[in-house]
Amino acid sequence: MIKPRNGAGLGRLPLFGAHKMDDGTKNNAHRNTEQNLADRVRYIMRSKIFDDAEIERLRSEAIPSSNESAMAGDAAPQASDQHPHVESAMDLPVPPDITQKLTERIDDMKQKIAAWGRRIRRFTERSRWFNQNHLYQSEQKRIYKSLERPEVYRADLGPDQADTIAFWRGLWSEPVNHSEGSWIEVVTSQGANVTAMDPITITPEDVTEAVLRAPNWKSPWLDGLHPYWLKGFVVCHTVLARQFQEALDQKSLPSLFTTGITHLVLKDQDTTDPIKYRPITFQNVYYRLWVKKRKVFSDEVTKSDIMIIMEHAPKMKNRLKHLVFLADTDHHSISDLARVVIWSLITGVPYVSFYDITGELKHNEEKLFWAIEKNKKGIPGCIKWSNKPDLNGYTYGMNANTVIINIFNYLNGRPQIVNCIKQIAKGELLCEKKSIEYTTQEFGEALTQIYSSIPDPDLILYTGPLCCSYGLMPWQIRLAEFIQLSLDHSVNIESYLGALFKYNKCDQRFGK
Missing domain, CATH: 1.20.5 (Single alpha-helices involved in coiled-coils or other helix-helix interfaces)
Structure with a gap:
């Protein structure tokens, strides 16, 4: 409660004219009011907001006439006595x-x-x-x-169907005579000594893995079936595996796999000429599955991959210390993640971490271990697991590289910090402090007792159209570079090396 000073009460001042003013204050207020009014009149005259008739009307309303003044008696002063500055402002030129x-x-x-x-x-x-x-x-x-845009042209203004088919058939269906150069004979003679591949048996599991990588809602084929439904109807995988196996045995693909749908997009004002259309051809779902299934058999790290890495790795000036891969088990297979580890081992990346987006990789850690061992197959180097020392192997050779693997998920972010603070409060975690409050360095030393001692990530690889951290530890990625590996969630050696070269071109500025 506020008490008045020296026993005086706190009165409420009226807004208009109820408090007393001396003569000097009255004169100053009168002069300020007149000057303000004169400035406003000068602004109105200068800006031409009102025309002359409107100004005369406003002046007559603001300044009473002589008759009205006579009727009012002493209540209204004369115009010459009331606003002298206003009349002078009307005649002054605008500066x-x-x-x-x-x-x-x-x-x-x-x-x-x-x-x-x-x-x-x-x-x-x-x-x-x-x-x-x-x-x-x-x-x-x-x-x-x-x-999709609304239709601009009417259907009767389109090209004739027979003319369109004849035009594009004349371009695509005509036989082409290729020139057989001498170099073709050289390549053929070199390929005669290549050992033939072992017979391949396609199983429903192979089809399942290929369907898993297919986008859900891409353009379907004539049956209108999207890959989303192929993922759910597992019974179809057996039929597809049998059809793919028959195509391999007969060494010919059925027309169902190689036929595509072509859409014509108008690129000129002439809608009746087939030449004025741009063809866009969509491959059917089964052909894309066939291509993806062929990649299933090449999931292992081949000798060509090793040669490509050994050729391009010396050209990279900035060496990675820590590589993070955003692993989505809905799109990435265990073989994809295993190949990333082997490529990093050959390149010389000491730390490789997988951030488990879906939470399934933590449960399939053993499958990842065996997939890495299968792909390693005699490659010099040592692969260590930070949370499972009993699985760590031995280093082959004096100059072999070493890769330490970590698997993180959302529990290793903020929940891990909360757990660290709880352990400090209960006294279960030793944390030395020099004052009452913890400093950043002291809390960082406490976190290192829970986390494995790893450097901050330099490069974070992701696939798909959306760049998102998915809750990746934000205090450790302040200097990391996010680089897209592919748009369709595929993982291959070309995109991996392309991401490394793109990282080498980055110029990180740490400030002063």
Whole structure:
């Protein structure tokens, strides 16, 4: 409660004219009011807000006439006694500096409005891009439907179907005579000494792994079946495996696998000429599965992969210390992750970590171990597991590389910090402190007792159209580079080396 000083009460001052003023204060207030009114009149006359008739009307309303003054008696003073500064302001010329200041003020307001408009447009575009990326990640069918434009031309203005088929058949179906050079005979003679591959048996499990990598809502074939439904109907995998095996045994692909759907997109105003259309051909689902299934048999690290890495690795100046791969078991197989480890072993990356997005990799850690051992098959080097020392092997050779593997998930982020603080509060974790409050360095030393001592990530690889950390430890990725490995979640040696070369071109600025 506020008490009055010296026994005086805290009165409430009225807003208008109830408090007493001396003569000097009255004169100053009167002069300020007259000057303010004169400035306003000068601004109105200069800016031409009102025309002459409107100004005369406002003046007659503001300044009473002689008849009204006579009727009012002493209540209303004469116009000459009431506003002398107003009459003088009507006749004064407008200073040129006032016009310049007003022009500058208007320009400033226009620039502010334009800046706000640009900010709104940038926010709208960024929101649209974010929503499209999120929708593409979750349901591609909806994003394709939202991008469809309404029909601009009527159906009767299109090209004749017979003319269109004849035109494109004349381009695509005509036999081509290739020139047989002498170098073809040399390559054929060199390939005669190559040992033939062992017979391959395609199992339903191979088809399942190939279907797992296929996008859910890509363009379907004539049957309208999307890969999403092929993932769910496991019974179809046996039939597809039998058909693929028959294609291998007969050494010919059926027409169902090689036929595509071609859409013609108009690129000119002439809608009746087939030449004015751009063809866009979509491969059917089964052909894409056939290509992906062929990659299943090449999941192992081959000799060509080793030669490619040994050729390009010396060209990289910036050596990686810690590589993080955002592993999504819905799109990445265990073989993909194993090949990333072997490639990093050959390249010389000492730390490789997998961030488990779905939480399934933690349960399949043993499968990852055996897949890595299968792909390693005599490659010099040592692979160590940070959380399982009993699985660590021995180093072959004096100059062999060593890779330490870590698997993290969302529990290793903020929940791990909360667990560390609980252990410090209970006294279960030794943490030396020099004052009452913990410093950043002291808390970092406490975290190293829970985490394995690993350097901060230099490069984080992700696949797919969406760049997201998925809760990856934010205090450790402040200097990391996010680089997209592929758009369709595929993992190959070309994209891996391309990401490393792209990282080498990055110039990190740490400040002063």
